[in-house]
Amino acid sequence: MNSNMISKVQKARNYAEEKDRVTLESFSASFRGNHNIYKVSYDGGTWRCDCSSFQLRSICSHTMAMERILDGMIAAQASSEAS
Numbered sequence: 041m042n043s044n045m046i047s048k049v050q051k052a053r054n055y056a057e058e059k060d061r062v063t064l065e066s067f068s069a070s071f072r073g074n075h076n077i078y079k080v081s082y083d084g085g086t087w088r089c090d091c092s093s094f095q096l097r098s099i100c101s102h103t104m105a106m107e108r109i110l111d112g113m114i115a116a117q118a119s120s121e122a123s
C-alpha cells in the first residue's frame with residue numbers, strides 16, 4: 041500500500057469514530073423480531089414498518105430500536121411531521 045492510501049485508511053478510521061459526520065437520509069432493513077422478520081424503512085424523516093403495531097400507532101419497537109442503533113445518524117424528526 042502506498043503512503044497516499046495509508047493516509048486515506050487512517051482518515052477513514054478517524055471518520056468512523058465521528059458518527060455525527062454522517063446523516064442517513066433513507067434506507068431499508070430487515071428486522072428480525074422474536075416471531076417474524078419485519079421490513080423497516082426510513083425516508084427523509086419518515087419511518088415505516090410492516091408490523092401490526094406500526095399500522096395502529098405509526099411507531100413500534102422496531103423503529104424505536106433502529107433509532108437507538110443509529111443513535112444520532114438520522115435527522116431529528118420535525119414535530120410538525122408527527123401527525
Ligand SMILES: [Zn+2]
Binds near residue numbers: 091092094101102103
Ligand atoms: Zn414494527
